[in-house]
Amino acid sequence: MDEEILTIEEVAKYLRVSERTVYDWAQKGEIPSGKIGTVWRFKKSEIEKWVNERLSSSDRLSPSKIDVQIKNILSPDRIVFINQSTKRDSLVELSAALSKAPQVKFAKELETEILKREELMSTAIGRGIAIPHARLSSVTDLVMAVGICKNPIMDFQTLDDQPVRLLIMIAAAYNQHSYYLQTLSRVSSKLKDGSLRDGLLSAASADEAYKLLIA
Secondary structure (H helix, E strand, O other), X not given: OOOOEEOHHXXXXXXXXXXXXXXXXXXXXXXXXXXXXXXXXXXXXXXXXXXXXXXXXXXXXXXXXXXXXXXXXXXXXXXXXXXXXXXXXXHHHHHHHHOOOOOEOOHHHHHHHHHHHHHHOOOEEEOOEEOOEEEEOOEOOOEEEEEEEEEEEOOXXXXXXXXXXXXXXXXXXXXXXXXXXXXXXXXXXXXXXXXXXXXXXXXXXXXXXXXXXXX
């Protein structure tokens, strides 16, 4: 299969930064890229790996540090047990749960943006985890939902070939770029803990899962 190539515009859209920022990163060698003539191009697989490494490390795309508290962005009613078997159906179900939060004004808009982001690039980060996410001007503050998948989701195109069992969905206001990125990083780092992942998968209730996540 041919390697999928992305443009500066597509990478900027995925990362929610300006095209100029992507261009500067490419010029400085800070993001995997290459030139075809005078035009920058990016391999999808390399960008995905770069993003996942950023999420899985202490690196930040923004220097300002924010104290991310899971209890401030998650509530037990937004932890759902998902019986779907496909990526799309799982994302639609979790998006509906997240849309119940008062911070999300338009449920259909969130669903559309989450699915659009996933089509551009998989949000699976390995270890059976995916973190679908979106920023929207209609979202008033950052908020999170968690999906615990009773069936392994096989079509997430994961880097480590492990099916996805845990979905962490995050929606943020469009102007919350730093908070948004650091929340993604905080959640990803927290879920490196295998005992936490196992505990979530075996949780008997949303309240039990919530207590594990805020501990």
